[in-house]
Amino acid sequence: MNILGNIASVPGHWFRIxxxxxxxxxxxxxxxxxxxxxxxxxAMVLFQRDYRPQHAELDELWCTWRPGADSFHFAFERRMHRxxxxxxxxxxxxxxxxxxxxxxxxxxxxxxxERDATATDGYRAVVRAGLLDSAISFRGGEPLTT
Numbered sequence: 001m002n003i004l005g006n007i008a009s010v011p012g013h014w015f016r017i018x019x020x021x022x023x024x025x026x027x028x029x030x031x032x033x034x035x036x037x038x039x040x041x042x043a044m045v046l047f048q049r050d051y052r053p054q055h056a057e058l059d060e061l062w063c064t065w066r067p068g069a070d071s072f073h074f075a076f077e078r079r080m081h082r083x084x085x086x087x088x089x090x091x092x093x094x095x096x097x098x099x100x101x102x103x104x105x106x107x108x109x110x111x112x113x114e115r116d117a118t119a120t121d122g123y124r125a126v127v128r129a130g131l132l133d134s135a136i137s138f139r140g141g142e143p144l145t146t
Contacts, residue, residue, distance in 0.1 A: 013051045017080050020090040021138040023051055024078075032092070032136050037074070037127045040092055040134075041117045044076040048111075053080045058087070064108040065122025071095040071133075072102040074126045076117070080141070088141030096129035 015023035027047050028035070035043065048061040058081035065074045075093035096102070102125050111117045118127075 014054050015051055017053045017056065017082055017085060017088050017141045020053065020078065020080065020088065020141070021136055023047075024090060024092070024136060027051060032134055035092070035134055036131075037094055037123060038118075040076060040094070041114045041123070044078070044092055045111065045114050045117070048078065053082070055082050056080045057083055061111040062108055063111050063117050063120050063122060065120065065125065066106045067098055067103050068095070070098055072098050072105070072125060072129075074122045076111070082141075084144055086140045086142050086144060089139055091135075091137045093135055093137070094126050094131055095133040096126050096131060101125070 013023070013027075024047055025032070027050075028043055044061060048059075053059055058079060060079045062077045062079060063075070064077055065072070067073075073093060073095055075091045078090040079087065080090070081087045105121050105125055107120065107122060109116065109120055117123055
């Protein structure tokens with residue numbers, strides 16, 4: 001058995017969970033405002049594959065979508081958790097106009113490949129729509145006190 005057989009699965013980059021937003025921004029190489037949903041799908045799947053949070057016991061990529069008060073929200077959410085910190089979420093989100101069709105759409109799905117993301121109702125609702133806003137946000141990840 002070759003002990004180097006798993007080298008391809010070792011990520012090239014590590015980051016501290018509290019600096020996840022900085023790691024994502026650097027990995028994109030372009031301003032978030034210039035991202036489209038197709039570019040974001042590629043970027044987030046590659047970021048999930050190539051960049052790992054240090055000491056994380058949970059590291060998952062999700063797509064979530066839901067109507068808001070006056071717009072429809074679609075997001076790629078990287079959910080991370082380390083045993084001695086609160087759960088953390090790094091989001092790359094898009095907002096488009098709320099329409100009667102989008103009003104009834106809500107859901108979430110675990111993403112492993114770009115196809116997982118692009119096959120969702122939420123993605124299809126935003127991919128060709130005029131974007132109102134796009135943003136990167138981070139919440140959680142604080143050390144737990146005993």
